[in-house]
Amino acid sequence: MEILKTLIIVIFYLINFSKELELNAFAYTVDFNGIGFKLYVDGFNEYAKDNNLDIHINLNLMTHNNSTISIQNSSLMVESLLKKKKNKYDIYFFDNTYTRQYCSYLLDLNVRLPKEHIEMYDKNILSQVCRCEDKLVAFPFTLGFNGLFSNKRLLKKYNKKIPKTWDELIETGKEILEKERALNNTDLIGYNGYIYVDNGICSIYEFLYSCRESYESPFPELNSETTINAMKKLKQIKNELSSVDILFNGLALARPYDIKNIIVDEGENFQICPVNNLLIKLSIIVMITFKCIIIIIISILIFMEWNIKSTFYDVRFILASIYVNIISFITFIILNFVTIKSYKLYFSMQICVILTISIVNYIILFGIRLILPMLIKTDETNEIIGKLKFLSSQLKKSDSQSCDTTTNNTFNSKKTESTSNANSIYTKIIDYHYRLI
Known part of the structure; x- marks a missing residue:
């Protein structure tokens, strides 16, 4: 009977200690495949198998392909798991910017690993990104380097x-x-x-x-x-x-853009990044105002050069391009204030606006120059320009008479003088508009 008990104990002992130890690792990445994590974990599993370590790591990787959670929310999820002392994961891969945030939940590796192992790593890197509160809480997995590119x-x-x-x-x-x-x-x-x-x-x-x-x-x-x-x-x-x-x-x-969750019933949820920071809004308003001033100046110059023969078509194409840009810009603003429940439709419409601006501007400003000579012959062009010049000369006479009448009726006061100056500028612009060159 004693022999049987001993045999059973030995069998259970062998079963227990021959079982492979499984560790669960968690990682999140902005990459769509996370190939770096996979190569690292697969390399360790292969090493453990070749050296009979009886250890296997299961990688739980969160990417944009398998999750709608943002990287910021992923870090909060990790902290929540650590705070609740969940044993779901044994190893965490995380960005070093969260070292201090996770510090109080992580083990001190100084007392759990031999000194020789720790000394394999660069002490400057360990001290700057892996230590907090006099604890060594992590080891560097990858190091990112940025370079200065020269032309x-x-x-x-x-x-x-x-x-x-x-x-x-x-x-x-x-x-x-x-x-x-x-x-x-x-x-x-x-x-x-x-x-x-x-x-x-x-x-x-x-x-x-x-x-x-x-x-x-x-x-x-x-x-x-x-x-x-x-x-x-x-x-x-x-x-x-x-x-x-x-x-x-x-x-x-x-300040980063805020993250707004778009919840879709029985559909795919997604996130957008609206701007709510006052400083950024002011900078955008300044840039838009600056561009609007440029458009107004260009429009005035187009009006003044409307009948110049050498740039007859150019100014009209530029004006058409301005119209397209204004309409596209208004459409883009409307899209930012309308809540669209389909992320495919939301991003597709924004992309369509950008593509429309790019393609139409290219066609109007460059592409049409290739086919215009074939569409309109020189004689037809001169005939059209001649008719427009005749009409513009008639309008010029009528407008000049109107301007002269206004000037003669308002000549004898300071207020009249400023009005006259304004009319003078207006008259010059009109003269440039109707001049025949």
Whole structure:
């Protein structure tokens, strides 16, 4: 009987200890496949199998393909699981920006792993992104690096080397900008380090890190002299190498867009990102106002050059393009205020507006120039222009008489004088409009 009990105990012991240990890992990513996580976990499972470790990791990956939860909400979900002490996952992959947020829930790896293992990692990286509250709570899985891209064509054109410091960048950029603007290349931007995405604020931290005193120096404190000098240098770059458009785009980084959930009954939920920040709204209003002023000025110039023979069709095509842009812009504004329950329809309509602006403008301003000579012969063109000139001359006479009458009736007071000046400007514009060149 004792032998039977011992045999049963041994069998249960063998069954228990021969069972493979399964660990569950959780990760979320903006990528659609998360290939980096899969390769990492698959590599470990293969290593464990080859070395008989009896350990297997199951990866639970959240991407845009299998979830409608945003990255921000994913981080909140992880914190909720940790706070409730759920044992659903054993390993978490997370962005280092959430290290302090998760710190109180994570184990201290200093007391659970041998010193030799910890020393395999770069101590500077561990101290800056993996430690909090005197605890080592994580190890770096991947490191992201951003590079400064240079226009090699322009550098070669002006016999310049790739800049290695910010001062060299300013010196080289200013010289190339001045020479290119002399050649009427006014669209060139000397430095565009303000990334127009929700995590674009990281570029400022990267700039601060690049201005530290030495390679071994840690990330500078925000109230340190190094940070102050770095911000002055960034301001110098903005003033001397960047443009107004880059500045406005940078204002969008002052606060991320809000996330609005669109709940669809018996359908697919989705999210949109409305702008609710006052600073960003003001910057958008300023940009729209600036563009409206440009449109008004262009419209006045078109009106003045309406009957010039050499640009007879050009001004009309430009005016048609302005009409299309105005209608498309109004449509785009309406779409932003109308709640559409289908994300496919919502994004399709916005894309259609953008495509319409691009395609129609291209056809009106460029494409039609290729087929216009075939559609209208020179004789027909001259006949049409002649008729328009005749009509415009008649209108000019009538309008001039009206203007003269108005001027003669209002000549003898200060108020009359200002009115006369206004009429004079108006008359000149009308004269330019009806002149036959």
